[in-house]
Amino acid sequence: MTLRRFLLPIALLCAGTSLSAQTAPADPLAPTGRWTAYAAGSAQLPPMGWNSWNAFFTEIDEEKLMGSARRILDSGLAEKGYRYINIDDGWALKRRTSDDRLILRADKFPSALTGRNKGTPSFRPLTDRLHAMGFKAGIYSDLGRNTCSQAYSDGPTQLPEGTVAEREVGLYGHTDKDIRLFFSDWGFDAIKVDGCGIRAFADDAPRVRSGQFRALVPIIDQHSVTRSNVPAVKALFADINQSLARYNPDGDYMLSLCIWGSANVRSWGKDVGNISRTSDDISADWGRMLTNFDSAARRAFYAHPGSWNDPDMLFIGKGDFDADHLTEARSHFALWAMLNAPLLIGADLRSTPQPLIDIFGNADLIALNQDSAGNQAVMAFDADGFQILVKTLANGDKAVALFNRGLAPIDAVLTADHLKFRADRPVALANLWTGAKSDFTKEMKLRVAPRETVVFRAKGERVLADGLYLSEQPGMVNPAADGVVQPEPDPTIYRSIPNWRGTRGIGERPMYAGWGGAMADFTPYNQPLTIAGKTFTSGVGILANSRLEVRNAGFARFSAQVGVDDSALDGDQPVRFFLYGDGKPLASTPPLRRGQPAQAIAADVKGVKLLELVARADGVKGNAVPVSWGDAALLR
Ligand code: GLA
Numbered sequence: 001m002t003l004r005r006f007l008l009p010i011a012l013l014c015a016g017t018s019l020s021a022q023t024a025p026a027d028p029l030a031p032t033g034r035w036t037a038y039a040a041g042s043a044q045l046p047p048m049g050w051n052s053w054n055a056f057f058t059e060i061d062e063e064k065l066m067g068s069a070r071r072i073l074d075s076g077l078a079e080k081g082y083r084y085i086n087i088d089d090g091w092a093l094k095r096r097t098s099d100d101r102l103i104l105r106a107d108k109f110p111s112a113l114t115g116r117n118k119g120t121p122s123f124r125p126l127t128d129r130l131h132a133m134g135f136k137a138g139i140y141s142d143l144g145r146n147t148c149s150q151a152y153s154d155g156p157t158q159l160p161e162g163t164v165a166e167r168e169v170g171l172y173g174h175t176d177k178d179i180r181l182f183f184s185d186w187g188f189d190a191i192k193v194d195g196c197g198i199r200a201f202a203d204d205a206p207r208v209r210s211g212q213f214r215a216l217v218p219i220i221d222q223h224s225v226t227r228s229n230v231p232a233v234k235a236l237f238a239d240i241n242q243s244l245a246r247y248n249p250d251g252d253y254m255l256s257l258c259i260w261g262s263a264n265v266r267s268w269g270k271d272v273g274n275i276s277r278t279s280d281d282i283s284a285d286w287g288r289m290l291t292n293f294d295s296a297a298r299r300a301f302y303a304h305p306g307s308w309n310d311p312d313m314l315f316i317g318k319g320d321f322d323a324d325h326l327t328e329a330r331s332h333f334a335l336w337a338m339l340n341a342p343l344l345i346g347a348d349l350r351s352t353p354q355p356l357i358d359i360f361g362n363a364d365l366i367a368l369n370q371d372s373a374g375n376q377a378v379m380a381f382d383a384d385g386f387q388i389l390v391k392t393l394a395n396g397d398k399a400v401a402l403f404n405r406g407l408a409p410i411d412a413v414l415t416a417d418h419l420k421f422r423a424d425r426p427v428a429l430a431n432l433w434t435g436a437k438s439d440f441t442k443e444m445k446l447r448v449a450p451r452e453t454v455v456f457r458a459k460g461e462r463v464l465a466d467g468l469y470l471s472e473q474p475g476m477v478n479p480a481a482d483g484v485v486q487p488e489p490d491p492t493i494y495r496s497i498p499n500w501r502g503t504r505g506i507g508e509r510p511m512y513a514g515w516g517g518a519m520a521d522f523t524p525y526n527q528p529l530t531i532a533g534k535t536f537t538s539g540v541g542i543l544a545n546s547r548l549e550v551r552n553a554g555f556a557r558f559s560a561q562v563g564v565d566d567s568a569l570d571g572d573q574p575v576r577f578f579l580y581g582d583g584k585p586l587a588s589t590p591p592l593r594r595g596q597p598a599q600a601i602a603a604d605v606k607g608v609k610l611l612e613l614v615a616r617a618d619g620v621k622g623n624a625v626p627v628s629w630g631d632a633a634l635l636r
Pocket of ligand 1: 089260281
């Protein structure tokens with residue numbers, strides 16, 4: 001791409017309404033006294049519901065949608081929290097060129113022409129019906145002029161029709177008008193915004209060259225952050241945010257970002273939307289589920305009430321997750337629950353067998369996902385074949401998942417240390433799949449079957465009796481600046497064979513930027529937190545030149561042991577640590593270098609609502625300096 005073609009979209013966007021990119025504070029490490037992750041919209045808990053895509057792809061219609069909605073109601077899943085009924089790609093017929101209004105496929109949604117809507121079809125009768133059943137309704141669009149099925153689908157099935165202009169059903173150039181139509185006129189409560197329109201329509205794309213579509217200079221390149229125009233992508237979302245606020249005066253909406261971990265969105269999606277996809281599409285096979293799980297699994301600090309990681313919709317009901325594969329289906333569900341992922345069912349519920357409905361309906365697992373503390377699980381044990389995830393719940397219990405990724409059984413040992421519980425006191429366990437109760441002291445052996453995920457709710461005596469480590473409350477910690485200046489692909493994400501391409505092409509090379517982001521209990525590169533030879537089993541690992549925002553839920557004191565981590569490549573770089581409370585300085589350290597012992601930093605934080613933890617280093621080039629906030633905790 002030439003420089004001119006790359007810069008043009010930035011110029012166009014800067015001329016538009018988006019201000020956020022320009023009003024960013026000059027010094028990202030300066031305390032703001034404000035929580036800056038997305039708090040608008042309505043996603044205090046991870047959204048639960050149903051989406052049409054995995055079951056039907058573009059071939060969605062009213063009968064299929066209402067059939068699934070009715071099953072959610074009749075089976076009791078609605079009572080358990082499944083609320084959103086979301087229409088994905090395939091609903092749009094065209095954009096009427098006389099007034100730019102979007103026309104939906106009334107042949108597929110016959111209620112659209114009932115009531116007052118004889119001439120122009122409307123989704124209002126459908127959303128009215130869903131609302132009357134107690135549901136919320138979601139719709140789909142794209143950041144560009146065209147949607148993903150227009151970019152990639154081969155068949156003619158339910159793609160928009162008409163002239164090139166009529167088939168431009170995406171938001172580009174129409175954001176405010178379309179959002180108004182979706183939310184004010186049609187009564188939707190949620191929108192998923194895809195990104196193929198800003199990625200797949202370069203002027204040399206075959207579909208553009210053949211005259212089917214207008215070119216739009218790509219600003220996302222899924223395989224390359226450096227070829228993506230991150231500010232331009234963010235600016236498009238800023239426009240959407242403004243329109244959503246305008247047409248939802250009650251603030252009751254949900255914005256789902258769908259740019260698949262590209263453009264480094266794994267770091268900033270939390271700032272602009274309620275849920276944000278961390279990877280490319282899931283499919284109904286085990287390998288792909290692993291990829292999508294991994295794309296979110298070590299990113300607990302990037303998920304909070306109001307802004308969740310989204311490893312994509314559930315594929316339970318098909319392929320490796322159908323009723324003949326209940327172990328795999330249970331694992332998929334348990335892992336999504338532990339990650340605080342949205343629980344969006346992707347099955348044709350009209351024909352889903354009861355054992356799978358029972359998985360969706362496991363109230364104990366749903367309770368983990370919907371726990372009010374909003375803490376995504378943290379990886380306590382991490383290896384390619386086996387992982388132990390631990391999630392701190394609002395009442396102090398821990399949820400623990402033991403996940404066997406492979407095809408051989410594993411003789412696992414769960415320790416009290418994994419749970420940050422005392423090893424000299426009993427730990428009581430309830431198995432959330434079987435209901436069985438047990439207890440252990442210090443450690444417990446158990447066999448985990450191939451592809452099984454054993455999940456317990458655990459009660460024990462906490463090692464830190466009078467407080468919470470920050471890594472136990474990631475939902476309260478926001479890496480406002482994570483110090484990553486050169487985004488690099490995360491090498492810990494499983495690289496599966498995408499089922500839509502098979503072994504054509506070059507396979508899956510590392511592509512999801514985010515390596516070096518803030519980590520719970522480990523360094524940004526997934527190593528133990530170690531300062532001058534002393535290892536901390538709890539704490540925050542982050543790069544220098546970072547600022548963490550920490551919500552204080554009534555604690556009196558903050559304390560940590562800080563320093564440059566022994567893993568830093570540059571041993572000479574000095575780093576200073578600062579602590580702020582509601583924007584005011586509370587404590588700081590002198591400059592510290594690698595090899596200097598950890599230094600205590602502590603302050604009285606009674607009445608403080610927001611803490612900020614800053615690690616500042618002048619003149620750093622690249623991502624070279626991991627720093628550790630060892631034992632960082634809020635104490636009563
Ligand atoms: C993209 C998204 C999917 C789905 C399709 C629709 O691939 O990632 O979740 O919305 O587009 O075409």
